Amino acid sequence: MKLPSDLEIASQAPLVPIADIARAAGIPEEHLEPYGRFVAKVNVKARGDLARQPRGKYVVVTAVTPTPLGEGKTATSVGLAQGIAKIGKRSMLALRQPSMGPTFGIKGGAAGAGYAQVIPMESLNLHLTGDFHAVTAAHNLLAAMVDNHIYQGNALNLDPQTVAWRRVMDVNDRALRNVIVGLGEAADGVPRQTGFDITAASEVMVILMLATGLKDLRGRLGRIVVGYTRSGEAVTAEQLRAAGAMAVILKDAINPNLMQTLEHTPALIHAGPFGNIATGNSSVLACQLGIHAAEYLITEAGFGADMGFERFVNVKCRVSGMQPDAAVLVVTVRALKMNSGRHRVVPGRPLPPAMLEENPADVLAGADNLRAHIAIVRSVGVSPVVAINAFPGDHDSEHEVIRQIAREAGARVAVYRGVAGGGEGARELAQAVVEAADEPQDFRYTYDLALPLKAKIEAVATKIYGADGVDYTPEASRALKNFEALGYGEFPVVIAKTHLSISSNPKLRGAPKGWRLPVREVRLAAGAGYVYAICGDMRTMPGLPSHPAAENIDLDEDGNVTGLF
Template identity: 55%
Template sequence: MAEVRSDIEIARAAKKKPIAEIGAKLGIPVEALAPYGHDKAKVGAEFIASLSGKKDGKLILVTAINPTPAGEGKTTTTVGLGDGLNRIGKRAVICVREPSLGPCFGVKGGAAGGGYAQVIPMEDINLHFTGDFHAITSAHNLLSTMIDNHIYWGNAENIDTRRISWRRVMDMNDRALRQTVVSLGGVANGFPRESGFDITVASEVMAILCLAADLKDLERRLGDIVIGYRFDRSPVFARDLKADKAMTVLLKDAMQPNLVQTLENNPAFVHGGPFANIAHGCNSVIATRTALKLGDYVVTEAGFGADLGAEKFFDIKCRKAGLKPDAAVIVATVRALKMNGGVKKEGLGRENVEALKRGAANLGRHIANVRKFGVPVVVAINHFTSDTEDEIAAVKDYVARHGADAILCRHWAEGSAGIEELANKVVELAEGGQAKFQPLYPDHLPLLEKIEIIASKIYHAGEVTTDRGVRDQLKAWEEQGYGDLPICIAKTQYSFSTDPALRGAPEGHVVHVREVRLSAGAGFVVAITGEIMTMPGLPRVPSAERIFLNEDGFVEGLF
């Protein structure tokens, strides 16, 4: 049996082309690229602005069933499909998120694809890359320091320190910082108050950068951030503290999309990375729009399963950016469907068609949900060597009964050659004019009603419950002019319900909204359910214990 090389070994052996050559494939002149080494570059704002009159290419979303520890390979499929479309003669561009350092050193690992469907340089993308996350961390914490400094020097805005909602961030999993007390140490250090840290990907600044159209829009959105409330309960904005312009300066370069390449030397934008729970979980609007002007096809992904990622992609990103997707790919694996059917992780390598059929209900729900947005669907079966012919046939039969095609994809092992069939099907769907995209709900509905629509139509919940304080807060925001904002529900990614252990396709469950947060700059209202955390912790044995530099100076242990 041939030796299976690790992702990082495959990436390191890749024959990369100079980034100027990759840009030239898309018609990007050398002078419009700001290189970071030889294999990555930022695309200049002036060049991007010059593309405004060009026709858009076709937009393809890659989403998935609810994730399991068995792994689905959504990013791998996104990259593989982009390579596959280029293989069949389409000028395709890939758009994915930047990975956070937290998961890389925690438990989840990197997010640059895998096997022979990766974006490279893999180590750089998974580590510091072009410094975007550091810039976002600095901009966020600049606002944090300006809040406390304003209060220290007399509090001219009359901020109620008990109602400051703006915390601090860092791009690492550190549970010890979830709840803190700041400004201890006496008169010289300010006024003590409770606060805490979130991970950088949960920052509203991250969501803002990923939804902003340009630097002017970025500055406006940063100014719209609500940092807390005065004693009279009126909101305090970042612009009230004169923080918005300096924050924009820190984000000037981070706002420019990052251009890299795949293992097969096809262009990819890797830019932005908001949490798929607490935010909308998609790459930046500016990268997607730029790619649509430069390519015939743009393949992008949304975080977690379709109940979170696809819904937010459609209802937040597409709604606000005026994007109209032409087709969607739902990634599923035989292993994950068996797990949804009740099989334990250690038993996934054995054939179990009956469990697979039970778990397929999860896939069927996602197919139906995506269609509610008027987007045609195809299912990608991400192949594992343990899959049997009978199991694959069972998935195809199930999907066919739902009026769609399921296509076996071997891109992890074979690169673009293993995903040609899916690429051709995507072209057929996108060119067929079937897409009639529309968001799930109109802007004008009350905020609570929007939450109820998502819970009933996407999660198949029987009821949404809230405390009176939540309902009063939603009403207050409507009165302040925020009623037209879309909803971003924060819930577990592992289930349609708020219980991560409830797999399959549960119905009639209760969704309890325990808290709501206003992301006024990003332009959505977050409804928090279950035990969602905005600062993860490290596992008992973190990946950091296995990451090191070898004798040749290369990184080992990333995956």
């Protein structure tokens, strides 16, 4: 039987007043800042009161290398939280806020799916409480102050050719990837080439995600490097006297947003950094609050275990001081069939008919990808649970192949049917996760921060991706040497690469061997607190497809949203 649309399911669901959701999670009402009846911000001051409650188990949801359509990590996270509640445990979610770019583009919203959703889903997928707009405004204020500083005499001797601080907006618009500002009369500014990124790619968004409080937020904003002087010295937001005003714009955005699932499980929604060029995780603050508000806190890391999960471990966990008790690895039949190299999946198009046919051999041919991701989770000392996200067109024989692969690799495995069945459809997975989280873990980072930057990049490339080594352009090598000279050598690293392969080449499927990671450029995110290496052509401002989702979104006569998915 065909399910109603996500929006239809969400719009028909009964909502519990948000004060009741908070009360069930032990969040004192004085720390709530309501945004209507069903959404509230939780003041970060609640962390002190919640810390007196026992610490729950910490579970991170990741995935195998996904198809361009995504494999349902958010839906699995939501359903898992509901499933844990079904087996008599208190649970909570900590998720990223969706960007409106994908919502209006190809992928659609990110509130979950079917009967595993966070509601009200239209609020979550659109403006929510305005955090993304606050990040946009704070980021663009700094951009304006950079150009104004150059126009007003450039007392800091900032070299315009080195300015790396572009502008942002939360809509896909390829026409803004490269622009020239300052054209017109002399009073209109100093002409220079720049461009726009999507708000989820902003360093300010990562800072919001990693900040542990207002003081830390303010300090990180001040450390943002916008460019360099002609003698090579870093120019910061603090020197431009912009950081204070940026912090004021973000003073409410730092508070996580409290919502609920279809089954009234509490969900903290906060921050939304990109998963391929940034950290791809929800906020540290949401997790620090949520870990004391439930017996099990479920969070999600963007894309596969080689991407968001690696950054969860080596960046987020270092800041939060928290360590995971289990990791859920979402896998689908279609993802493994794609990783067999026998099928091609195109964004915005239906799956190839041959991919929908019963074919356990194709699943087995893509199994190396699953094995590699299980190994990544194990490499940091965390117990993996493989969640087979079941789609209507799947076949039992194909699921059985996945079960066998997972068991041979020493992982627990469960079929997840939460999209169609809600919490009931996630009971098997919930039980497996509870068992895994009760095991003693041997958590460890992939690298030591005292290592040189190149050694850290090479550790991720070889230990996580399976590369034979790393090749740097001369420009990248010079940049790394310069960052160490400027005092940023003990930062963790983020590697910006494709999410469609464990390697840096999106065409390489499965678990590629005999390749080297090419680092063509290295950039500094001093406020966020990491150095990131760019491998390949990474788009920080997506474009719209020929028929974007926005074409179908509208209001009915009663003011209800239609066409959102």
